[in-house]
Amino acid sequence: MLTVETLVTSLTAKGTPIVRGVSFDVQPGQILGVVGESGSGKSMMAYSLIDLLPRGIAIAGGRVIFDGQDLTAMPMAQLRRLRGDRIAMIFQDPMVALNPVLTIGEQMIEAVLAHRRVTRQAARARCIAVLARVGIPSPEERMAAYPHEFSGGMRQRVVIAIAFLNDPALIIANEATTALDVTIQSQIIAEIQGLAAETGAAILWITHDLSLLSGFADHVMVMYAGQVVETAPAERIFPAPRHPYTAALMEAVPVPGRTRLANLPGVPPALDALPTGCAFAPRCPRVQPLCREQAPPVTDGARCHFPLEAKP
Amino acid sequence: MSVLELSDIRRVFSRNDGALDRAMNRVGLGRKAQHLVAVDDVSLRLEPGEMLGIVGESGCGKSTLGRIAAQLLPASGGTVTWQGRPIAQMPPREARAARRKIQMVFQNPYASLNPAMSVARTILEAPLSHGLIRRRDSAAFLAQMLDKVGLSPDLADRRPHALSGGQRQRVGIARALAVSPEVVIFDEAVAALDVSVQAQILNLLVDLKAQGGFASMFISHDLNVVRFISDRIAILYLGRLVEIADRDTIFARAHHPYTRALLAEAPQLGGAKRRFTALKGELPSPLNPPSGCHFHPRCPHATDLCRSTRPALRDIGAGHRSACHYDLPQVAPQTQGT
Numbered sequence: 146m147l148t149v150e151t152l153v154t155s156l157t158a159k160g161t162p163i164v165r166g167v168s169f170d171v172q173p174g175q176i177l178g179v180v181g182e183s184g185s186g187k188s189m190m191a192y193s194l195i196d197l198l199p200r201g202i203a204i205a206g207g208r209v210i211f212d213g214q215d216l217t218a219m220p221m222a223q224l225r226r227l228r229g230d231r232i233a234m235i236f237q238d239p240m241v242a243l244n245p246v247l248t249i250g251e252q253m254i255e256a257v258l259a260h261r262r263v264t265r266q267a268a269r270a271r272c273i274a275v276l277a278r279v280g281i282p283s284p285e286e287r288m289a290a291y292p293h294e295f296s297g298g299m300r301q302r303v304v305i306a307i308a309f310l311n312d313p314a315l316i317i318a319n320e321a322t323t324a325l326d327v328t329i330q331s332q333i334i335a336e337i338q339g340l341a342a343e344t345g346a347a348i349l350w351i352t353h354d355l356s357l358l359s360g361f362a363d364h365v366m367v368m369y370a371g372q373v374v375e376t377a378p379a380e381r382i383f384p385a386p387r388h389p390y391t392a393a394l395m396e397a398v399p400v401p402g403r404t405r406l407a408n409l410p411g412v413p414p415a416l417d418a419l420p421t422g423c424a425f426a427p428r429c430p431r432v433q434p435l436c437r438e439q440a441p442p443v444t445d446g447a448r449c450h451f452p453l454e455a456k457p
Numbered sequence: 458m459s460v461l462e463l464s465d466i467r468r469v470f471s472r473n474d475g476a477l478d479r480a481m482n483r484v485g486l487g488r489k490a491q492h493l494v495a496v497d498d499v500s501l502r503l504e505p506g507e508m509l510g511i512v513g514e515s516g517c518g519k520s521t522l523g524r525i526a527a528q529l530l531p532a533s534g535g536t537v538t539w540q541g542r543p544i545a546q547m548p549p550r551e552a553r554a555a556r557r558k559i560q561m562v563f564q565n566p567y568a569s570l571n572p573a574m575s576v577a578r579t580i581l582e583a584p585l586s587h588g589l590i591r592r593r594d595s596a597a598f599l600a601q602m603l604d605k606v607g608l609s610p611d612l613a614d615r616r617p618h619a620l621s622g623g624q625r626q627r628v629g630i631a632r633a634l635a636v637s638p639e640v641v642i643f644d645e646a647v648a649a650l651d652v653s654v655q656a657q658i659l660n661l662l663v664d665l666k667a668q669g670g671f672a673s674m675f676i677s678h679d680l681n682v683v684r685f686i687s688d689r690i691a692i693l694y695l696g697r698l699v700e701i702a703d704r705d706t707i708f709a710r711a712h713h714p715y716t717r718a719l720l721a722e723a724p725q726l727g728g729a730k731r732r733f734t735a736l737k738g739e740l741p742s743p744l745n746p747p748s749g750c751h752f753h754p755r756c757p758h759a760t761d762l763c764r765s766t767r768p769a770l771r772d773i774g775a776g777h778r779s780a781c782h783y784d785l786p787q788v789a790p791q792t793q794g795t
Binding site: 183353 | 514515621623651652653654655656657659660663678680681682684685686708718719722723724725726727728729730731732733736739740742755
């Protein structure tokens with residue numbers, strides 16, 4: 146349903162690539178988790194898909210095929226009609242997504258009317274139904290409330306309600322629960338899981354939290370220095386990561402019984418000063434001379450010359 | 458003897474009324490006074506050498522409690538006792554000395570380091586001004602501190618902007634340790650760091666703890682991190698201590714329904730795919746907390762007693778204390794998925 150082919154996104158001034166040839170696809174109803182540390186390019190990759198890139202950053206190559214059309218070649222007006230309709234977005238901070246001077250009802254009804262030829266009455270009914278679906282108590286009264294009158298968790302529910310309003314085929318969520326408390330995070334994930342199952346929407350879930358993905362994603366894609374370094378179904382990647390970076394990330398997470406965490410030395414490379422060969426080589430515990438000379442091929446989902454053996 | 462003891466610590470934040478409010482109050486037209494009880498009669502002891510984890514969600518008062526313990530914020534009520542003596546009753550000189558023995562490491566090392574000060578000055582300033590080291594020994598002392606927190610000596614002349622997030626947090630830790638504290642309070646000290654850097658800092662804290670010399674409070678919203686690092690764990694909810702026990706007891710035999718909910722909801726690496734089923738309800742506003750047990754609106758087991766009466770923090774054996782009226786049966790430990 147969404148197919149991304151060798152997407153490259155660069156800083157326009159210097160031509161430095163920050164997303165370096167990312168390819169993947171997402172199927173209807175699938176939850177694809179994208180994980181990476183700061184600067185891995187995961188957010189810029191997501192913003193590239195729907196051309197929400199900040200000034201000074203632009204797509205430099207590749208294709209983004211959605212419903213048979215290449216979004217990178219689409220006129221802005223047409224892409225704008227897709228956003229908020231067939232493709233919805235959820236960001237970390239709901240206050241950025243919501244207009245503080247409009248009531249929730251006003252902005253939700255507007256979101257329906259912008260994409261659907263229905264009466265105001267019908268749009269309103271749809272909004273109330275979706276608010277109820279995401280667990281907002283007394284949705285009819287809450288339609289008249291302003292964003293600041295909601296708690297953080299409730300606000301993020303409203304954003305999710307808006308995302309699902311027009312039955313999107315694809316939802317892009319960037320750190321959508323990162324700012325929330327753990328009990329509230331679980332509520333939000335439960336809603337997303339339920340809605341995805343009901344509507345068949347595909348979900349691109351971007352996060353820095355590997356643990357969250359392990360209970361939630363169908364497929365996981367790990368990014369490092371602008372590239373996908375490993376991609377695999379959740380049931381394969383968690384028990385048996387093949388890329389040393391994925392393995393190190395997992396060993397860096399405190400889990401019960403662990404008394405020592407992986408010490409991954411150093412920091413990710415600056416994207417304008419990438420090492421020759423594998424970008425992870427300077428930090429890799431399994432590095433060989435070849436890694437510093439040649440960019441590694443992708444085998445069995447891992448971009449590595451010497452991937453870890455699959456566990457029996 | 459405990460190093461640090463907090464007894465019935467209470468902290469109330471009130472709206473600061475302006476002149477108009479005061480005038481209106483006098484004629485009976487004022488706004489209703491609003492009080493936020495951030496910390497509600499919390500008692501804790503910190504034993505020598507231990508690391509006590511303080512866990513809770515936003516608004517539970519964990520940072521306020523940490524600041525009161527570090528003497529950065531006065532309590533509205535209760536006593537902070539330093540090695541058997543209430544700090545409030547000490548002569549000023551001794552109180553100052555006690556305060557110096559309690560240091561704090563903050564979440565955002567960029568905000569808590571002076572951007573104009575080099576690493577060397579940041580670390581040396583306090584021990585020099587307190588006369589803990591002589592100026593001519595400062596180079597050797599600096600080298601020793603940098604080594605202790607795993608920083609290269611080459612970084613001594615750098616300013617914070619020229620350091621990575623992990624290096625900054627190491628400087629924050631070195632600054633705290635430079636005055637030989639007996640208590641260090643870590644307030645979300647790894648929360649802003651990427652997972653690989655967080656791991657480096659957590660490993661460092663394990664090493665420093667093993668070297669001994671200080672007891673610590675480790676304040677965090679992340680149960681997995683607290684489980685990794687702490688000897689004992691205290692759980693706060695809306696300003697109240699709801700449960701405290703040694704680490705393994707908390708994870709094996711959590712007593713309070715809120716603790717159990719937290720344990721069930723914390724994402725677990727390697728857990729199988731599951732349907733998230735969440736604790737109902739929102740975190741209530743601390744400005745308007747529920748009656749009785751603050752947790753009752755979200756508790757699956759709440760009764761009329763819970764709605765009307767605040768449960769006492771009671772001893773349920775071997776240093777395990779919980780503020781629930783009931784002894785709910787233990788459910789089998791949650792193994793998520795299969």
